[in-house]
Amino acid sequence: MASKTRNPSAKDGKADPKTRTIQVDELSRVEGEGALYVRVRDGKIQEIKFRIFEPPRFFEAFLRGRGFMDVPDITARICGICPMAYLMGAQQALERALGIQVTGQIHDLRRLMYCGEWIESHVLHAAMLHAPDFLGLQDILQLTAKNPAVVEKALRLKKIGNDVLEVIGGGRAIHPINTRVGGFYKTPSKKAIYGLIDDLKWGIDASVEIAKLFGKFDFPDYTYDYNSVSLRHPERYAIIEGDIVSSSGIDIPVDRFYDHFYESHVEHSNSLHGHIKGDGKPYLVGPIARYNNNFKQLTKLCKQVAKEVGLGPVVKNPYHSILVRMIETIYSFEEALRLAKNYEEPERPFVEVKPRAGEGVGCTEAPRGICVHRYKLDGKGLVVSATITPPTAQNQPQIERDLLGVVEGNLHLDDEALKWRCEQTIRNYDPCISCATHFLKLTVARE
Amino acid sequence: MFDAVFVRKPMRKTGFLVIGIGNRNRGDDAIGPLVAERVSGLEAMEKAGVEVRVHSGEGASLMELWRGARRVVIIDAMKSGAGAGLIKRFDAGRERVASGVFRYSSHLFSLAEAVELSRALGRMPETMIIYGVEGRNFSFGAPMTPEVAAALSEVAARAAEEFACGGMETKTESTSPGERGSAGDRTGKKPCTKCRCAKA
Numbered sequence: 001m002a003s004k005t006r007n008p009s010a011k012d013g014k015a016d017p018k019t020r021t022i023q024v025d026e027l028s029r030v031e032g033e034g035a036l037y038v039r040v041r042d043g044k045i046q047e048i049k050f051r052i053f054e055p056p057r058f059f060e061a062f063l064r065g066r067g068f069m070d071v072p073d074i075t076a077r078i079c080g081i082c083p084m085a086y087l088m089g090a091q092q093a094l095e096r097a098l099g100i101q102v103t104g105q106i107h108d109l110r111r112l113m114y115c116g117e118w119i120e121s122h123v124l125h126a127a128m129l130h131a132p133d134f135l136g137l138q139d140i141l142q143l144t145a146k147n148p149a150v151v152e153k154a155l156r157l158k159k160i161g162n163d164v165l166e167v168i169g170g171g172r173a174i175h176p177i178n179t180r181v182g183g184f185y186k187t188p189s190k191k192a193i194y195g196l197i198d199d200l201k202w203g204i205d206a207s208v209e210i211a212k213l214f215g216k217f218d219f220p221d222y223t224y225d226y227n228s229v230s231l232r233h234p235e236r237y238a239i240i241e242g243d244i245v246s247s248s249g250i251d252i253p254v255d256r257f258y259d260h261f262y263e264s265h266v267e268h269s270n271s272l273h274g275h276i277k278g279d280g281k282p283y284l285v286g287p288i289a290r291y292n293n294n295f296k297q298l299t300k301l302c303k304q305v306a307k308e309v310g311l312g313p314v315v316k317n318p319y320h321s322i323l324v325r326m327i328e329t330i331y332s333f334e335e336a337l338r339l340a341k342n343y344e345e346p347e348r349p350f351v352e353v354k355p356r357a358g359e360g361v362g363c364t365e366a367p368r369g370i371c372v373h374r375y376k377l378d379g380k381g382l383v384v385s386a387t388i389t390p391p392t393a394q395n396q397p398q399i400e401r402d403l404l405g406v407v408e409g410n411l412h413l414d415d416e417a418l419k420w421r422c423e424q425t426i427r428n429y430d431p432c433i434s435c436a437t438h439f440l441k442l443t444v445a446r447e
Numbered sequence: 448m449f450d451a452v453f454v455r456k457p458m459r460k461t462g463f464l465v466i467g468i469g470n471r472n473r474g475d476d477a478i479g480p481l482v483a484e485r486v487s488g489l490e491a492m493e494k495a496g497v498e499v500r501v502h503s504g505e506g507a508s509l510m511e512l513w514r515g516a517r518r519v520v521i522i523d524a525m526k527s528g529a530g531a532g533l534i535k536r537f538d539a540g541r542e543r544v545a546s547g548v549f550r551y552s553s554h555l556f557s558l559a560e561a562v563e564l565s566r567a568l569g570r571m572p573e574t575m576i577i578y579g580v581e582g583r584n585f586s587f588g589a590p591m592t593p594e595v596a597a598a599l600s601e602v603a604a605r606a607a608e609e610f611a612c613g614g615m616e617t618k619t620e621s622t623s624p625g626e627r628g629s630a631g632d633r634t635g636k637k638p639c640t641k642c643r644c645a646k647a
């Protein structure tokens with residue numbers, strides 16, 4: 001992380017003692033390129049801007065005219081960390097547009113695969129990228145020097161998540177090649193899935209251990225009454241399906257998402273900002289939102305560990321996100337184990353699909369929050385229009401709001417300490433900046 | 448037969464590995480994959496039993512990839528401020544790999560962190576050589592800078608030369624029985640006089 005201090009109002013090389021700007025050229029341990037600008041005058045924040053200058057990639061535009069079968073494999077390239085959100089969100093939206101439903105073992109295999117993604121993404125972020133913040137360490141190397149056993153364990157947990165993805169996804173954890181509209185090109189053998197079981201059992205105990213260890217961290221004292229937006233499913237902790245609910249009372253099927261939510265462009269960012277129509281306030285998606293909305297559906301073990309690490313049924317401290325990620329990791333291992341044990345090879349790996357005109361919306365819970373896709377197809381099954389709303393775009397206004405509160409409450413800190421706290425705050429969201437439109441630049445101007 | 452599709456191909460018994468890191472669609476970042484492609488077509492590499500892989504550069508899975516390998520040669524684009532096309536050889540077993548030289552921007556940690564983490568956890572292969580090629584343009588869809596493209600043949604030749612002894616001359620005294628390679632690989636070794644491994 002490179003940083004420097006400068007004075008924006010300096011003239012002729014002479015600094016104005018009343019003003020100062022602190023600039024961090026790169027924020028590490030996040031995905032994508034972005035910057036944070038904070039302007040403070042007389043101890044009060046005048047302006048706060050979380051900028052994403054990752055260049056837009058125009059996925060929605062170049063999907064137009066493509067056949068529906070090409071779409072998921074193209075959208076998967078939006079992200080190397082959570083390709084499932086872009087594969088499955090697209091597949092579900094297209095399946096709705098084409099009037100088919102995927103059920104039974106194919107459905108369960110999708111959920112199992114998604115558990116793999118939650119595991120590898122959550123463990124990487126919580127244990128290897130976010131944990132150093134709470135220990136006053138610069139990075140994972142310092143963490144390794146301090147506690148190599150935890151890092152070894154985290155690496156193995158992440159590998160198990162990747163193994164799940166590889167076994168089902170055709171040998172690739174990143175951009176799996178075996179999924180398609182209607183299901184899979186080939187389904188794995190029972191033996192291959194059963195081969196995951198011992199590791200999944202080990203993963204439950206190991207993630208509980210890490211969650212309890214993280215529960216001993218000293219968490220910054222900041223709370224916010226979040227409007228949590230997530231999927232909710234009547235039977236299980238929502239991962240790949242459900243209705244969209246919010247703590248403010250929204251309860252809608254996913255195909256009505258764009259009736260209630262919209263994105264707007266702001267001058268300071270290449271990423272759109274997500275809003276609720278008629279509200280204008282920020283909202284939260286991701287692990288804390290899911291936990292707050294669906295706590296009752298977590299397993300007994302998850303609830304027990306949550307209680308042990310000091311979490312109630314509603315989380316308001318964003319720094320507790322690291323604990324919630326570990327609770328969801330425990331859940332993912334338990335759920336993956338259940339699904340693996342129940343796996344039987346389906347008679348057919350996919351549901352047959354025929355092109356037709358239609359429109360469909362799909363939504364899954366990416367590790368960072370709901371990821372919504374909408375496609376309109378013509379009679380030949382070619383894409384007429386595409387809209388993709390990723391989680392980080394939705395969280396961006398909330399990240400700015402959290403930063404406002406955090407900076408306001410910590411202006412007594414010196415510049416270095418304040419920068420550290422801001423970065424830690426942004427990492428609460430594990431923001432996927434390149435998905436939302438890589439490095440972050442932090443500028444604090446004190447006037 | 449079918450399961451073979453779903454199970455990661457086990458590394459060859461020799462434990463010799465070439466990894467080309469990068470993204471073919473981001474200008475000079477393509478140098479790693481292109482060198483890997485060039486090297487994989489060489490008969491000598493096949494003869495020596497060298498596994499060749501292309502990789503995105505994500506640290507955790509890189510560590511998994513070289514776990515258990517004996518000799519690893521990595522090719523990656525770098526951005527150190529030097530002139531485009533400069534080729535630099537790092538002996539990662541002997542020197543620390545500076546963070547920030549090898550380009551990878553993600554939630555993930557990069558090649559440098561993966562090497563140092565492997566070292567801290569005692570997971571380093573016996574030999575690890577990294578060829579860094581200085582890049583200039585890493586934009587989406589950009590062609591390779593001519594100076595970087597011109598370095599391709601030399602890097603491929605030097606990467607292949609790392610295995611010129613046929614892999615029979617690596618430091619085998621630290622290899623635990625039954626862990627790596629065949630018994631034949633671990634017996635009757637003399638310091639290599641033909642390739643760079645002897646200089647390591």
